[in-house]
Amino acid sequence: MTHTWQITTVDDAARARIAAARLAAAHGVATVERTRLVTALSAQLRQCLVKGGGWLLTLRTAAPARTGCPGRLTVTLEAKADGTGVNGAGTDGTRADRAGTNGAGSSDAASNRAADGPSWQASVGVPEPGHGDGGGAARMPRDRTALADALLSADEDTSRVLDQLTEQERLVAFHREELHQTNQGVLALHAELDAAGRVQRELYGAERKARTEAESARRRLTFLADASAALTASLNHEEILSRLPRLLVPDWARSADVWLFADDAKARGHAARPAAAVAAARTGRPQYSARHAGGLPGVDDQPPSALHPEEPLLCIPLPSRHTPLGVLTLTPPDEGWSADDAVLLVELARRSGIAIDHAQRFEHNRDIAETLQRALLTDLPTTPGLSLAARYLPATHGLNIGGDWYDAFRQPDGGLVVVMGDVTGHGLHAAVMMSQLRTALRAYAVDGGTPGRLLTRLHGFLHHLQPDLYATAVIARFHPDETTVTWAAAGHPPPVLRTPDGAVRVLDARPGAMLGIPLHQEIHDHTARLPAGSTLALYTDGLVERRAQGIDPGIRRLAEALRSERAAELDHDLEGAADRILDPMLRDSQRDDDVCLLLCHVGGPHAGDG
Numbered sequence: 001m002t003h004t005w006q007i008t009t010v011d012d013a014a015r016a017r018i019a020a021a022r023l024a025a026a027h028g029v030a031t032v033e034r035t036r037l038v039t040a041l042s043a044q045l046r047q048c049l050v051k052g053g054g055w056l057l058t059l060r061t062a063a064p065a066r067t068g069c070p071g072r073l074t075v076t077l078e079a080k081a082d083g084t085g086v087n088g089a090g091t092d093g094t095r096a097d098r099a100g101t102n103g104a105g106s107s108d109a110a111s112n113r114a115a116d117g118p119s120w121q122a123s124v125g126v127p128e129p130g131h132g133d134g135g136g137a138a139r140m141p142r143d144r145t146a147l148a149d150a151l152l153s154a155d156e157d158t159s160r161v162l163d164q165l166t167e168q169e170r171l172v173a174f175h176r177e178e179l180h181q182t183n184q185g186v187l188a189l190h191a192e193l194d195a196a197g198r199v200q201r202e203l204y205g206a207e208r209k210a211r212t213e214a215e216s217a218r219r220r221l222t223f224l225a226d227a228s229a230a231l232t233a234s235l236n237h238e239e240i241l242s243r244l245p246r247l248l249v250p251d252w253a254r255s256a257d258v259w260l261f262a263d264d265a266k267a268r269g270h271a272a273r274p275a276a277a278v279a280a281a282r283t284g285r286p287q288y289s290a291r292h293a294g295g296l297p298g299v300d301d302q303p304p305s306a307l308h309p310e311e312p313l314l315c316i317p318l319p320s321r322h323t324p325l326g327v328l329t330l331t332p333p334d335e336g337w338s339a340d341d342a343v344l345l346v347e348l349a350r351r352s353g354i355a356i357d358h359a360q361r362f363e364h365n366r367d368i369a370e371t372l373q374r375a376l377l378t379d380l381p382t383t384p385g386l387s388l389a390a391r392y393l394p395a396t397h398g399l400n401i402g403g404d405w406y407d408a409f410r411q412p413d414g415g416l417v418v419v420m421g422d423v424t425g426h427g428l429h430a431a432v433m434m435s436q437l438r439t440a441l442r443a444y445a446v447d448g449g450t451p452g453r454l455l456t457r458l459h460g461f462l463h464h465l466q467p468d469l470y471a472t473a474v475i476a477r478f479h480p481d482e483t484t485v486t487w488a489a490a491g492h493p494p495p496v497l498r499t500p501d502g503a504v505r506v507l508d509a510r511p512g513a514m515l516g517i518p519l520h521q522e523i524h525d526h527t528a529r530l531p532a533g534s535t536l537a538l539y540t541d542g543l544v545e546r547r548a549q550g551i552d553p554g555i556r557r558l559a560e561a562l563r564s565e566r567a568a569e570l571d572h573d574l575e576g577a578a579d580r581i582l583d584p585m586l587r588d589s590q591r592d593d594d595v596c597l598l599l600c601h602v603g604g605p606h607a608g609d610g
Contacts, residue, residue, distance in 0.1 A: 006080070007055040013045040016057045020075060023059055027073055028127040035161045037075065037124055044077050044120045054080035061126060071126040078119035220344045223251075228351050237359035244328070244352055252345065253330040258318075260326035262360070274305040277327045280315040284324055286346055289313040296342035312336075316346055318353035325353050325360075378407045383416050385532075386478055386602055389574040391582055393595040395542070403430035404540045404594035407438055409445065414480060417445055417454075420492065420538035420598055421473035433469055437462065441475075451475035451488035452525040455512060459490065459523065462516035470516040474538055476600065478530075485530045488523050490515050493541055493551060496559050500533030500567060504559040535570050536600040537562055542593035543585055554585075561585060571603050 003023060005016040020041055024034045041057075048055045058076040227247045231240050237260075245256035259277060276289035279302060288294040289302040290312035305313055312332050317324035328349050337345070380388040390406050403423040410416055419441060423430045437458065444457045454475055462471060472492035476485050487495060487507065491514035495507045512523035530536070537558065544554025561581045570577055578599050586595065 003059040005057040074123040076121045231355040235362045257329045276315040286316045316349040320357040389578040389599045391597045423471045455523040459515045496537045498535040504563045538598040540596040542595040
């Protein structure tokens with residue numbers, strides 16, 4: 001559909017503009033697009049009126065090319081054929097057909113085109129049929145009142161556009177404020193992230209510092225635990241004194257010296273000692289001697305030592321239950337001592353003093369027990385036709401001496417009784433109980449009695465004397481008029497008998513229970529033939545027992561060692577035979593228990609003289 005208007009005056013231009021606006025509205029063009037189109041047309045019409053002459057305005061509507069696509073509304077303004085136009089020259093009526101997809105682009109194109117040529121054209125999309133009035137005719141107002149009314153009505157579109165623009169401005173302002181707030185939030189977030197980063201860095205630094213301190217504390221605690229274990233592993237105070245400097249140098253001190261008062265007294269030594277060491281011995285408090293105060297916790301500061309004027313000294317007393325045992329004097333490592341180092345060294349000195357004190361008390365009790373036990377060991381009697389050889393070796397580890405003993409004595413009827421016993425427990429108490437059992441057994445033997453009877457009476461004695469103490473024992477009785485040996489055992493390892501032909505057997509007849517257990521028992525006698533040249537071995541469990549193997553393998557080894565001895569050597573060198581038997585038996589021993597061995601050899605008429 002095509003609509004054409006001729007324009008020569010202002011009224012013509014106004015009517016054409018109004019008709020174009022109504023036609024666009026009739027075709028359902030959106031308000032904004034319609035306003036843009038009409039505004040662009042008004043600008044072109046003003047230019048045409050300024051140029052003068054006649055103009056032709058044409059509006060064409062084109063149906064959609066295919067279903068679903070919008071149609072087109074095309075507005076064309078061109079000079080009439082009489083030769084006058086926008087540029088004041090003739091025109092051939094050529095159109096620059098610029099079709100856009102929206103009014104904005106069309107209007108811009110129209111503005112540009114108005115300055116360049118004799119014609120102008122714009123187009124807008126038209127909705128599908130059903131939107132608007134379907135393109136009804138646009139009537140031109142005929143009088144000025146109607147024209148003015150139409151122009152005022154046209155401003156309604158402008159008002160609606162302005163309302164939309166106002167709404168858009170509010171939306172823009174809202175979004176601008178929202179963007180501003182978002183920017184503020186982003187800035188605040190960045191500030192929070194920066195603050196969080198600083199806090200994280202501070203926390204990381206604090207964590208690293210705490211980890212370093214924890215590692216240092218762990219290192220100190222590990223050293224203290226290991227050093228304590230090393231110091232308390234020995235009960236020899238001299239060994240402890242030798243270990244202490246090796247533990248401290250070079251990590252904790254450049255040099256370490258231990259001044260033990262008891263050793264000085266034994267050696268009658270009068271070596272010069274630093275004044276700080278003397279002060280530590282006198283006051284019992286650690287002393288730090290240097291040109292500058294150390295400020296170490298729990299440590300008194302002293303002037304530099306006259307013996308070591310250029311070298312700082314840390315003198316720590318070695319405490320015992322009552323008074324210091326000595327003083328540990330240290331020189332600092334290259335990096336010096338921190339407060340934590342000083343606390344560590346004072347604690348190590350305290351533990352060292354306790355370990356040395358325990359070792360000295362153990363050695364004192366051990367010496368007493370060993371002296372008592374050796375004093376109670378019997379001088380073996382000499383008997384024609386019977387040779388005796390005994391060995392006693394105290395334990396070398398721990399306070400395990402004092403419980404083992406051997407004895408040999410004659411009875412009034414001429415018989416010879418040999419005894420091998422072991423009291424449970426160790427130390428001085430066990431040695432005292434051993435001496436009481438030894439004395440009681442000798443007293444019972446004066447009245448006579450067989451080995452079984454003697455052990456039975458000794459069991460009752462021990463049960464009433466010490467209900468919580470037990471003992472094992474084996475007794476063998478030899479008589480010159482008998483070719484047998486009578487023996488009895490109470491919880492003790494069995495005797496081993498070697499006959500003249502070299503055969504060895506264990507006398508493992510059923511023994512009695514341990515002495516002193518809370519039950520009544522009658523211990524029975526056993527006999528074995530004892531031809532000339534026979535050797536009977538009595539011993540304690542320290543000779544044959546090993547913790548990892550038990551006692552039976554040790555008894556078999558003893559039997560093998562006794563079998564390997566030659567008969568002539570047993571006849572003439574029983575003492576040497578005892579040493580030769582002990583040597584292989586103790587080769588794998590840790591010597592954590594006493595060892596007793598008693599060999600009884602029956603020889604010829606002159607065997608006892610050898």
